[in-house]
Every structure is written in structure tokens, then in C-alpha cells.
Amino acid sequence: MKVTAIIPQELIEEAMELSKADTITEALKVALVSYIRSQKLKQIGTSIMSEPLEFKYSAQELRDLNRR
Incomplete structure (x- = not known):
């Protein structure tokens, strides 16, 4: 799905750095996950x-049941 969103550049850069994402x-x-x-x-x-x-x-x- 294509989406257009206005997201601050700093937020995108930090998300990419922390997630180790290439894109x-x-x-x-x-x-999102x-x-x-x-x-x-x-x-x-x-x-x-x-x-x-x-x-x-x-x-x-439970211990007793597991040992049977």
C-alpha cells in the first residue's frame, strides 16, 4: 500500500538507525510491528x-504429574 505521510526527518533517521534498516x-x-x-x-x-x-x-x- 502506498501512503504519503509527513514525518520529521530526525524521527526517520533515528528509526532507521535503531532498526538497522536500509530503507x-x-x-x-x-x-509498526x-x-x-x-x-x-x-x-x-x-x-x-x-x-x-x-x-x-x-x-x-505439577511436579508430580510431570514425573509420571
Whole structure:
């Protein structure tokens, strides 16, 4: 997809340097993937905070099950 965007040159240069990208497109892809992953992790964290995980077995019970 082609997109026209006005992005400060310094931001592009820093993104390219940090991502070790050879092109602006590659740097933007890396940045977007990273941003999407961080947002998904944040959503998962929020979900876990609102509904904490409950474990069916104790640590010792899991050890015993794994040793069978």
C-alpha cells in the first residue's frame, strides 16, 4: 500500500538507525510491528489484571504429574 505521510526527518533517521534498516519502508515496518506487539502485550496485561489467572494445580502437584 502506498501512503504519503509527513514525518520529521530526525524521527526517520533515528528509526532507521535503531532498526538497522536500509530503507525508510523497512524502518517503518519494523516500527509498526514493534508498536503493535507492545500494544497487544499491554492489552493482555490489562486483561490479566482484570481477570487474574487461576491455577488448578499447586507447584508440587505439577511436579508430580510431570514425573509420571
